[in-house]
Amino acid sequence: MAKIKCDKCSKEIETWGVVTVCPDCGADLQDQVREAERVTVAKAAEMVKDESATTHEFIVRTRGLTKVYKMGEVEVPALRGVDLDIRRGEYLSIMGPSGSGKSTLFNMIGGLDKPSSGSCFIDEVDLAQLTAFELAWLRCRKIGYIFQTFNLIPVMTALENVTLPMIFAGMSSDEMLERGRMLLELVGLGDRLNHKPFELSGGQQQRVAIARALANSPSIILADEPTGNLDLVTGKEIIALLKELNVGSGVTIISATHDLKMIDVSDRVVHIRDGQIERIERRSEIELQVGRLGEEEAG
């Protein structure tokens, strides 16, 4: 967010770089807007740095994370030095165009793939130091995953999908069924316990996936384009549900998306482009931007 003054009519304008002409006199303010934006980004970066200096409540930290995919002779750099601190209880969105490295970052944070260099810490534990067993434990208990394609096990019912991670966690079968029912009720599917994934709509499948992600009370929910395969309304419902969970239980939510409409629930938005963090926006800035988007739609 930036405040600039039109140099023709002296009107004060708030802008996000979306509007680059003066609404009163129509003067082109592109250069001024770009400069203001640069200052804002620098300020935001400073603010984030300040915060990391004052508190250690970071549940995820990445340092110099890079990932290069080798496709025969060709090397594809997917991440090029990502430093990111994610606070406990935060709702963080990772925005970026398709191919910018969101899923790659998601895989690194979730311990699903190894970085080419750099490190990723979860609760100050370096993932690279973990054994296969500890990694599985982490995936089972600490992190809940949500995918664009839902990824439910097709041969299992909603309840069985939700209880599968609890089996791995060694929960007793009574406790498991009770908790599974409760979670499905929580996501509004109390009456669909015994439906198979193909008997459910996309939105309902994603709800099952959310319930499954919550199975073992994770500290982090990683969602890779959770609304990518859903229509706008259903997508918004899913986002609202994630936000409810975030506020209600304090679970940290890290969600990759390329849909601008999904960011108004975020505490921070990390914009990535070509495998690098472009800028990070904070809540206050986002609210103003969303307000502006709303005004534009209304007007």
Place this chain on the structure above:
Amino acid sequence: MINVRELAKRATETRAEERLGRQISLPWAAAVNIAIRNVTIRLGRAAITASGVVLGIAFLSYIWTAKVCQDAIEHDLARKARIAEIEQKAAEGQVIVPGAEEAAEEAQARAARQSWLVVMSLLVCAVGISNSMLMSVTERFREIGTMKCLGALDSFIVRIFLVEALLIGLLGSVVGVVLGHLGGLLMYSWRAGWDLPAKISWPAMLTYLAASVVIGAVIALLAAILPAVRAAQMPAAAALRSEI
């Protein structure tokens, strides 16, 4: 109206003291349950995999049934020959042993030929099973990746696939044994007379049939190990990316 916040709080409450600490596990009962589901839901695929076992084991049990039947027939002939011999001896006071050595040699050669056939058929059967296991594993890469995300160790994945292979192997073998055995018995009875079943050694026959079932199951298991291990060792991210 459900209070979502309250439920959310309850749902994500950490109950560390109630948990069994750092363990992660997949009990055999759960693995069997999952495997049974996978087999029953993908019945078509399971039937294709099983048909390899059915053919191999049907052939094996046919050969063994034939062996038991032939033994019985030879035994019967030998007994008749001995009776004839004794009668002849009594009548003429002469000793005649008609072609005893030749018969033994021929039996040996036949056994060697049959062993070869059995080995070959089992090999074909193993290749068939590993091929269809490979296919059914490849089909399910994404599922495997998902399971890994949910906290499955490589060994859980292997366990599920091996239980599945064992189930398919057992079912296929039982069907194969029934087919092969009945086929063999009918053929030899038709040749040697319908009283043949009364003459054969049933303890030997049952031992061979049980062995056929065990061999079928073991071959299915062995053939599944490689594809299962390879699938389980795939990095989770790669498994999730595969589009099928």
